[in-house]
Amino acid sequence: MKILAALPNYSLYCAEAKRYLQEQGCEVIENETKGPLTFGQLSGLVGDVDGVIAGVDVWDERLMELAPKLKGIARFGVGVDNIDLEAAKKRGIQVCNCPGINTESVAEHALMLILSIMRYFPVLNQAAREGRWPRVMVRELRGKIVGLIGFGAVARNLAEKLQPFGCRITAYDKYPDEMAAKRLGVEMCGLDKVLEESDVLSLHVPALPDTYHLLDEKALEHCRDGVYIVNTSRGTIVDERVVYEGMRAGKIAGYGSDVFETEPVTAKYPLFEFDNYVCTPHTAAESYENYAQTGMATAQALLDVFAGKEPKNKLV
Known part of the structure; x- marks a missing residue:
């Protein structure tokens, strides 16, 4: 399975989670910029991804149409106002978040x-x-x-x-x-x-x-x-x-x-x-401890989706 880690610095702050995903046979594609990915940047990456670890990047119906293999979106945080839940539900894409960790x-x-x-x-x-x-x-x-x-x-x-x-x-x-x-x-x-x-x-x-x-x-x-x-x-x-x-x-x-x-x-x-x-520039949740824990939680959520299990904190 191919996973897009859309938030910046995934390898740096979520090394354990990345290693865990790779051990389970997943390929991890990363955001190599220093900020949120735009629609134009995402559109060139999502064509064959099976799962997404989403930051504050926007996941609307237009983008989901470009990702026919997408099975799950794990929000790296709590708020999901950047994800069109109805569009995801319509396409059978499971969405979950990580309340409480940050x-x-x-x-x-x-x-x-x-x-x-x-x-x-x-x-x-x-x-x-x-x-x-x-x-x-x-x-x-x-x-x-x-x-x-x-x-x-x-x-x-x-x-x-x-x-x-x-x-x-x-x-x-x-x-x-x-x-x-x-x-x-x-x-x-x-x-x-x-x-x-x-x-x-x-x-x-x-x-x-x-x-x-x-x-x-x-x-x-x-x-x-x-x-x-x-x-x-x-x-x-x-x-x-x-x-x-x-x-x-x-x-x-x-x-x-x-x-x-x-x-x-x-x-x-x-x-x-x-x-x-x-x-501050939307950095309240950006601690080493939060990234480590949320990294593992989002990794497990996508692995559960791939295995046909219901991920923790599923929204749709």
């Missing part, structure tokens, strides 16, 4: 962004490197109200990490896990209450039609003046135009994001004009 890495990243925007870390780091010695007053995270929008695995992990800071933690989720909330000392609330009371908001919902621009102008009006906001979920959860206006007006004291409405961004991205904006 939880630790993404939760750590979210905490890093929270602390970075509250303590102006990038600005002060750059000033010191340039020989400047500015005095900047910051707000401590200790004792603040942190609102989690979405209470899945990453949010629950973040709630654990916030406990030593003495934060009061609230959360909104369409399908609340009351037992986990009780265990973690998290108060489950309606969305409006979380927005209205939080000093810090951290977003943890998937990209779905009903979460598109969940943080819009109306939602921001509910927020406290001087709220800090962090997004490590998906860029489309936030209306970036509204965030820009909120930053400009001082309604938002700081915004940290690992994701963007359109990726990758350019040097002219509007939010770059704000010193209290901190971002």
Whole structure:
């Protein structure tokens, strides 16, 4: 069987998984670029592949038509908004993802962004490197109200990490896990209450039609003046135009994001004009530990598909 590992640096960070696949008689074709593959690049690779380990590359019906042998797509991560599930189902292509594995890495990243925007870390780091010695007053995270929008695995992990800071933690989720909330000392609330009371908001919902621009102008009006906001979920959860206006007006004291409405961004991205904006290029899940574990999980999923077994975390 031939497998396309579409994410970059597969041999470097998933060496064990690649070796495992090869031991099972699979040929592994790799993404030799430094970023996501475009449709044009993918179209020249998929003609005879049996399985795909997908990163953030887009797998739509147009591309699937060019891959008549494709039997399975294993998403190297959780979100599958880049995969047309209906088209896959129609073509008998099994799709699965890897929930829970990247939880630790993404939760750590979210905490890093929270602390970075509250303590102006990038600005002060750059000033010191340039020989400047500015005095900047910051707000401590200790004792603040942190609102989690979405209470899945990453949010629950973040709630654990916030406990030593003495934060009061609230959360909104369409399908609340009351037992986990009780265990973690998290108060489950309606969305409006979380927005209205939080000093810090951290977003943890998937990209779905009903979460598109969940943080819009109306939602921001509910927020406290001087709220800090962090997004490590998906860029489309936030209306970036509204965030820009909120930053400009001082309604938002700081915004940290690992994701963007359109990726990758350019040097002219509007939010770059704000010193209290901190971002990373969609790297929250990119830890050695996560890649090793997810590499093995996606490899096993495709081998299960090839063997006629149902892969773990099958979506279609």
